[in-house]
Amino acid sequence: MRLTEIEFNDSKPVDGYGPGFFRIGGKLIEGPVVTGPSGTRSWGGLDDTETLLAFAGEVDVVFVGTGADVAHLPDALSEAMETAGIGVEPMSSPAACRTYNVLLSEGRRVALALLPI
Structure with missing residues (x-):
């Protein structure tokens, strides 16, 4: 079996999660979090x-991770994202x-934007 190492550049993968926390790129973050090309930080939620x-x-x-179960996003959020082309x-x-x-x-x-489970 051959293993190939992946390079993620500035974005970091999710290493794990649990009740109230996420581990992204080896860093533990409690509460809602957002991560992408510009880094990982706390997020204010929906x-x-x-x-x-x-x-x-x-x-x-x-x-957008809506917690333990899938949920609809607020219309204002969906519309703003669509208008921005995202x-x-x-x-x-x-x-x-x-x-x-x-x-x-x-x-x-x-x-990725996540609400805790």
Whole structure:
């Protein structure tokens, strides 16, 4: 079996998650978090649209983890992202982590916003 090491550039993969926390690129972050080409930081949640809009021109899609279960995004968030030309995909936070990691490993232009499980 041959293993090939992946380079993630400035974006970091999700290493793990649990009740109230995420581990991204080896760094433990409690509460909601956003990560992408410009780094990893705390996030204000679904009402914090400006943080996600900052990805305009950097990413094609932002995966939004809505916690333990998938939930609809607020209309204002979906509309703002569409206007900015950024795709947005809501899913459960565990599914969002997995999807982000796979597409990141393929070199895709993706970002991730997560609510804790």
